[in-house]
Amino acid sequence: MKQFNKSVIPKKFWAFLFLVSGICTASHSFAQDTDLNTFYPNQGQRLSDLMIQKALVPGLVDGYLPGIVLSRKNLVDKQTLKIRELKTQFAINSPTTPNYLAVLADDWVATGRQVLPSYDAQEMAAKPKIDPILDAGDSLFIPERRNSILYLGERKPCLVEHQPLVTIQAHLDSCFPKPNWYSFGQGFDKVWLVQPSGKIQVVKVGFWNASELVSPEPGAVIWAPQRNSSWTEELSSQLAQVLATQIGTFDFHAKAAADSETTKSLGSPDVTEESMASQILQRSEAPRDFGVRPTRSDWGNIGLMQTPNARMAEEGTVSVTASRVEPYSRYSFIYQPFEWMEAGFRYSIITNRSFGRADAGDRKYQDKSVDLKLRLLKESAYLPQIALGFRDIGGTGLFSSEYLVASKAAGEFDFSLGVGFGNMASGGGVSNPFSFINDDFRVRPAPDVGAGGQANSSAYFRGDASVFGGVEWQTPWRDWIVKLEYDGNDYSNEPLNNPQPHESHLNYGVVYRVNDIMDLQVGVERGNTFGVALSIQENIAKYSAPKLSDPPSIRVTSGKRPDTLDWQRTLKLIEQQTTWNVTDVEKRGAEVRLNVKNSDVTYAAKAANKASAVLHESLSEDVRWFSYKFDQRGLDVAEHIVDRDAYVTSETQLVPEQTTREPLVAIEPVSVPYSPVIQDKEPWYSGDLGLAYQQVFGGANGYLFEFSLVASGELQFNESTWLQGAVSHVLGGTFDNFSQTEESRLPQVRTNFRQYAVASDTKLSNLTINHVGELSQDHYYSLYAGYLERMFGGIGAEYLYRPFGSPVAFGIDINRVRQRAFEQDFNFQDYEVTTGHLTTYWDTGFEDILAEIKLGQYLAGDKGVTVDLSRIFNNGVQIGAFATKTNVSAEDFGEGSFDKGIYVKIPFDALFTSTVSGVADFTWNQVTRDGGARLGRPLRLYSQTQLRSPRVLGLEAYK
């Protein structure tokens, strides 16, 4: 194939010194090639080494490098079994297995192909994790470049010539045409694309779901089952996996050609060089799909302009939308905790009505509301996506509406049609479709909102209905989307006796996607009103920050280990790499154990990997196991054990998935004797200085904020008893304008937050003495006393039962507390209360939901229950909601009727360019009232024992 020039000229440089020199010194002797396109490695040779020796690199090689086939001796048996299983399936499903496919399968033999993430030897050389270490029986084959794509249909194969800009859909239409356009059940929804590299991609190709532009490369094979095929997804996937091992070595194209029609050339006369140039060059970036992508309405949820549709954002998305359509200004915060649920809250400002309180000055009327939308049915080829939604369910109900809406995509258009009730159906003129069930549905009772905040479910889906809907068109310019909608509301019955002039039910507008996170929408609504909305959205489940400021990672190498060891230096390096605090090192047989004190890292597996890299580079070969025992305030909560050999293998070479073993496991710490190796001296104090930010909005004073300097510190008396405190001093802000005072029928335990905010500039935020202990395995307790939080001080205790790795835990806390002085000094007021809860923690395993249910007495002496549900994503981001219902009536509770809120917690580690502990917590309480108020305890055993969670090793930075 190629004359090999032995003058490989390696150069070393600082970052890859070891790696490159390893390649340079590799043996240059190799087995004799039997085929010009086939190469054989020496035992233990790196693939990159073999390829560089043979000059098999881009720019020099003549064969088709992306189709490179690495055959591994140790994969042959496993693949033989897979082929046999597939053939058995073919036999079982013989009526549906195409004859030609069964014939082809007869000739398949196991190749042992290992799919490679890269075909570029020089990339592999820089990344050992993608560079396999080969055995003597392995081989490397460089196929010739092809210029055709083979489609495997359910009746026949079809060979097409590869042409730029011709899509898979066009190939399918040409290869397997429908008998007529209306043939039901014909067509394709998804295909299994096997690229020459062996990479498998499932591509959506239906008119309704085409969402990704994936290009088959020349030489690709595509399995294309019909829409209503009897082939299961599992069987299709199994076939694709076998095809991936055959492609490159098995000559599909030649063997299938006998059954195929003549090779099709779909190069349309329209596809000229000029048209290709204009299509390629006009793109602002790499080609992307032109299907409709969800955009937001004026109300912040996914929809058209005034009306919602059934679409959902990507799960993990958080959005903020500001819109203005006279006389409303709306600020909406919408979350997508699950792919089937959208929820959020909104502040609506009615700018032609005043706030209505003497202390609000000329401030305009504000309304708070909560929205919820649930997907009931996912779109399929013939059925639309259907969603059920509620608007303004948690506020005063001014805009209270319910709706059922369907969305159906067709190419670049997305149609929606729905029926709405309540405010969105004012003047709708459609009689209630549920009235055949009960006549009560004909009339919508006036909202009995009382103090607001109640679900007001007696009005749901009642009264006149209205049809709404419209279409979104993704224009050929990817940043522009056009919207046209029919709005069922005639604005004759707007709240606060505020009817709006209305000329048309038709609204139209355009969305400009400013960038990946920002959309600007402008349009004309009601036939006479200009509307504008700006949305910013981010998928926080994909948050991660490159660790530019961290010390460079230690590269894991193989080979002989050092003879001597400087433990002090090694521990210092581990602490730098992980941010751990290692107190001592012990040894037992072939295991070295590090005791880690008060670890608060977000990504435990990453820390264990980094520590293992340091230990592997430092310790002699006889150490086979590294273990890390976590001591949280004297409690031995977990131990993470690393199998050194498996770890090194996973870090230094590409191993076939079928042959890997897990290098890291978490276990309950074991009480067996270890020999001490070294002990590190621990400081008895620690401290921190930082900035704090507080804000208040949605009240009569509008938006208020304050910056403070916070100094916090801790003195440790022993490993399980310590004093901690924090002092804050106001640096600046607008809290001086905080004049809104609240009244309450309950003891004022939270509604006097204004007094706490403004009484003093310097405050003792908390000062407590704490002690924790372990009653027996799985049983923990804590005792604490002092100024527990900014409004209360006293004493308390907690007990927690948490078995290791269990999704369920139980806790009890009881506290006797007294209200602190507004100045937050050392003084107290007269109010005293006993508060505490029985808490059940359940990591449900369903959609990553953590449920916390609390039952007990709250700060105002009221008794009730709190339910807190949250989704925890793999990167540690948590989106949740809570609600508390106590024996306080809605009237006594005041505005909002009961306590509820939404929160987002983002680990700092996902935000910063350095590894840092802690969480950014954004909590929105609809209204701060006294009912259902919980004590802010300084110490929570559930948090202290977080390393016992079954999902702790699964948390990782988003890649």
Place this chain on the structure above:
Amino acid sequence: MKTLKIYALLLSLSFVALAGCSSKMQAIKQIIQDTAISADPNRFENYKLDPKYQYVEVHGPGVQALMALGFALADEGKPPIQTWYGSDASQISFQNGRLVGFTGISPSQRNTTYHWSPANEDQRVPVAHSRSLDIPEFQLFSYSESLSVEYLKRESLSFDSVLLKRLRNRSQNYIWLKEERSGVFSELPASVYAFNQSGLPVYGSQCIQANFCFEWLFRKNQ
């Protein structure tokens, strides 16, 4: 009230004295520094480089990197392919100063094979008359294009890019070359290359799309 403030101040000062700066404050400071540094297009200019190694500075859309030479791999009758690595293991390859491929950015360019003109008396530096390449994102595979080359006078250059500005005031007498493409990419800005008097590449630029251009500067050959 006053007493509290004194206590609070003392307590706070004692913690400051004990603790130094907060880890989170430090993290915030670092992220600001990282952002500011990564936005400075000239940040590599004053780096102290290790004379044992060779470096190329690469600027592209959202990318600035100082990369070190890892391999120079030759095959019989063909100029060597030089592969350069960044500290994050990203890579870029050149042949006679022309772009062969890179990782980590889309759209990609890969499997580039240059066809070099035989040397003649007029030819002062290596010249390629055509090349074939793959751009999978555009479904272009084995795409061939011819290249027309023209020598430029220094006066005709605008020196308006970050790296060209650095060459503006250099006293060295570089050989400047403009390379235009045929076919689909003919409307893209022409590539520009600079070579020193020994024929070694100094500077190059190439556009993959209208708003997706790379330029590079071989630091040792300047």
